[in-house]
Amino acid sequence: MSNERTEISSLGEFGLIEHLTKNNETKNASTILSVGDDAAVIDHYGKQTVITTDMLVEGIHFDLMYTPLKHLGYKAVIVNLSDVYAMNATPAQITLSIAFSNRFSLEALTEFYDGVYAACERYGVDLVGGDTTSSQKGMIISVTAIGEVSPDMFVKRSTAKNGDLLCVSGFLGGAFLGLTILEREKRIFAETGAQPDLEGQDYIMSRLLKPEARKDIIEFLEEAEIMPTSMIDVSDGLSSEALHLCKQSNLGCIIYEEKIPIHESARQFAYKLEIDPTACALSGGEDYELLFTIAQADYEKIVKNENISVIGYMTNAEEGKHILTKGGNKHELVAQGWNHMKS
């Protein structure tokens, strides 16, 4: 090892991935799409499969103080299925590896697996393998999902066109607000011993603790014969994901603040905390909705689905990436992400 030392924080996660994969060349004809998208694409002699993987680390991605283990197992599967759907593919198999310290009992692990199986059942996915091992500290979960897609029907991030409409499913910002209330109640409990006051906040808590993957949207797009021109799932916040589509498609975009879908329960709770609901949607993350672009010609078809909002459109790269506020101002879109929101 050389004696130089570069702090990883100086690159950021995406810079790090770019650095680590810059010399990664594919060797197999069956590898159609490799790193750099929600999932890879592998050709299997006519039919194509996608593969994606995510790692969840206790203390980084989840806090077992307020995350029921069954919900955690469910979510560990969902975050991977969401990546498969974001390729316009149907998940079929997962593998699950888990490391845990000796503070976990068999009953605790069984709860976790109950959640894993519940997600597999709901989404018609098979758990086909995995690994269980010890950890020195905490729980670490690694899930890999494999999905099927008809030849060349997978949708990348890099193929949006100038003028395409930018669409998003469901509502945004709820998961971040769910995290905010749980972190607040945890703090109050630590300071005063007071039991959590979570009344009336079922919606935002379920957005954080029990997210769903948008299988229904992929099915709708197929039925309506809409082929998205690009797609990504919303795990890091709307800003970050929109910027990924722009960068990888070499385009700009305009997003209308008033069009960003925010659930009424989330909006009310944000006001109560004196947080801007739009900021929650832009930078909150973990919503696991689908952000995608479609040709303008598909507009009439898309508006028939009330679970999809058209929130803007793609422009030339030179026009930049902007959000038009309700007040009529134009701001540059920046990816601040979850960590910035928390501090």
Next chain:
Amino acid sequence: MSNERTEISSLGEFGLIEHLTKNNETKNASTILSVGDDAAVIDHYGKQTVITTDMLVEGIHFDLMYTPLKHLGYKAVIVNLSDVYAMNATPAQITLSIAFSNRFSLEALTEFYDGVYAACERYGVDLVGGDTTSSQKGMIISVTAIGEVSPDMFVKRSTAKNGDLLCVSGFLGGAFLGLTILEREKRIFAETGAQPDLEGQDYIMSRLLKPEARKDIIEFLEEAEIMPTSMIDVSDGLSSEALHLCKQSNLGCIIYEEKIPIHESARQFAYKLEIDPTACALSGGEDYELLFTIAQADYEKIVKNENISVIGYMTNAEEGKHILTKGGNKHELVAQGWNHMKS
């Protein structure tokens, strides 16, 4: 969560997996083989793929005090490729997820990835995806490998027949002895500050630190038109793996101690430490050789390959699982594993 508490240690790893997967039913026609073997098998409309995953945890599976990061990256890939070969398949893609604390620099991570890419290059495998994240403590690595196999040519653990010959590739016990010397030198360094004395122990150290997967054996079997009747890779020691083949095929076995292949360097070092070399082979593990059974009719073909040893044969389940010692005694085969050896 219920209030009962069962210690996971009371089940053992395999008991735990059995418990956690006992209600796991497959739902997709494409899932041909699920948990319980070295890898799963997925049918892709004519061609079949296998998928396998392994997690490596710092402090549990490796010690960075004596494991160069480049070797660790290489080994993290190899242990998964070995599982693919153990299915009689050819690895084609891997995904890699890694969590690490902020004590790791970019240079350190780059070293690790250099090892990953070196293994990919050598085995013709594509790195097609992954995840990088923070950990609270240490480094955790999760690799998933996907391999290709001609329809119904994959080899399971459960299909050995009574009378089949039991064969193993390469040499056994070396990796355990490599670990032993490194642990010893680490202890001496901690106690006295003396620099490690590793002279002349290149062979056993490379068996631990830079194992290879037996691609050559799979290629030989294909060329020689030998279809193994069952196969497994040796990650937990010969005893443990032979018992897996017996249990899953519902058979017994006889192993001849004198036929167990042990490298001369390993044997000499074992004598120096006053350890039984046979015990190292039976319980040491991490050799990543292939243990397989063949029909007796294939004996003439198999003996042409000097990298393969015929070490025994399969019997009826009622006859039990035994080792015949050089002294003519018959002992029951028990799976003590690596941890027992270390203590």
